[in-house]
Amino acid sequence: MDEFARIRHWTHGRQSADMQRRQGVVLGIGDDAAVVEPPADETEPLQWVLAVDTMVETVHFADATMSEEDVGYKALAANVSDIAAMGGVPRHALVSVSVPPSYGADRMRRLYDGLYACADRYGVAVIGGDTTSSPQHLVIAVTVIGTVAAGRALRRSGAQPGDAVFVTGPVGLSAAGLHWLLARQNDPLAQPPPEAAALVRAHRRPAPSVRAGQLLAARGTCRSLNDVSDGLASEAWEIAEASGVRLVLREALLPRSGSLAAYASRAGVDPLEWMLYGGEDYVLVGTLAADDAEAAKAAFAAEGLPFYVIGETEAGDPGVELVVRSERRGAEERRVPLAKRGYNHFGG
C-alpha cells in the first residue's frame, strides 16, 4: 500500500457523519487542510484551547508495554488531558505519524482502532493529520483543539495562600503497571499478580478527567489546575512556581489504591515513590478556595466522580512539602521538602 492508500485504510469511514457534524466539521480528512465552523454557544462566548503532545517508541511505549491499540488510545488521551487541565471541552484532533518499516499498514490500522475508540469516548472529531516514513521508531503527535467559556480557562498560575489542594484520582498506578510490564519483559514466564490488570490498564488506557475539569471551570472557585503527566511532585511544583505559593501535601490524605499497595509490597518498592514521581497518571491536580472544598467534593460525588483534598497552600517562596504520615498518634507533624523531580526528557 502506498502512502495515500494507507491513510485511507487507517481513517476512511471511521467516525459517524453525525459526530463530525456535531463538532462543526465542514471538511475533514482529504484536502490540504480541514475546515470547521466555530462552535456557537447560545449562553456565552467561547475561546479556543489548543495543545499538542508527542509519543515516541522506546521513550513512551514499546512492544513489551503497549499494544498498537493502546498506543493510539493513549496518544489522544494524553492530549485530551491537557484540554481537561484547562477546564475545556475537547472537539477536534489532528494526528501526525512517522512510521518505521516495523509498522505495516495493518499494525497502524490497529493503532487507529485505539485512537478512534478514544475519540468516540470523548466526542472528538479526527479531522486530519500528516504521515511520513521513519527510519526506525514510530512517532505519533496529536494536536487537540477544544473550547472553554471565554475567560474561564484554568491556569497553573492562580493559586493563593490558604487554598485547598486536590487531585481528581489516584496516582502511581501507571508507574506500577509499567514496572510490572518491564519486569515481565525480563521474565516472560512470571505469573501476573492479581493486581496487575488494574495497574496495566492505568498505564495503557488513562482516563483523562474531562468532566472534572469542566465542573471546576464552571464553579468559579478553582484557582489553579494542571494535569499529571510527569508526576504529582513535578506538577505541584509547576503550580507553586507559576502561582508564587507553597504547596503542602499530606501523605495521609493521598488516595491509596489497594492494587498499588499490594503490588508495591510484592515488588519491595515504597509506593510513595510511584505516587509522587511516577507520572502518566493523567488526573488533575489543582487548588481551590478552601471554603468551597466540601461543596466541590459533594458536586463531584453527585456525578460519581472522585475528588480528594490532599493538602493546602501557604504563602512563601515557591516550593512543595510533604507532611509525612506519622506512625504514632499525636506525634508532632513532620514535613519534608519534595524534590522538583519527575519524568524529564533531558534529565535534571
Ligand SMILES: Nc1ncnc2c1ncn2[C@@H]1O[C@H](COP(=O)(O)OP(=O)(O)OP(=O)(O)O)[C@@H](O)[C@H]1O
Ligand atoms: N517545542 C515547543 N515549542 C513551543 N512551545 C512548546 C514546546 N514544547 C512545549 N511548549 C509549550 O510549553 C508549555 C509546557 O509544555 P509541556 O509539554 O511541558 O506541558 P504538558 O504538555 O502539560 O506536559 P507533558 O508534555 O509532560 O505532558 C506549553 O505551553 C507548551 O505549549
Ligand SMILES: Cc1ncc(C[n+]2csc(CCOP(=O)(O)O)c2C)c(N)n1
Ligand atoms: C517504554 C517506556 N519507558 C518509560 C516510560 C515512562 N515515561 C515515558 S514518558 C513519561 C512522562 C510523560 O511523557 P511526556 O512528558 O512526554 O508527556 C513517562 C513516565 C514509558 N511510558 N514507557
Ligand SMILES: [Mg+2]
Ligand atoms: Mg507537552
Ligand SMILES: [Mg+2]
Ligand atoms: Mg499537561
Ligand SMILES: [Mg+2]
Ligand atoms: Mg513531560
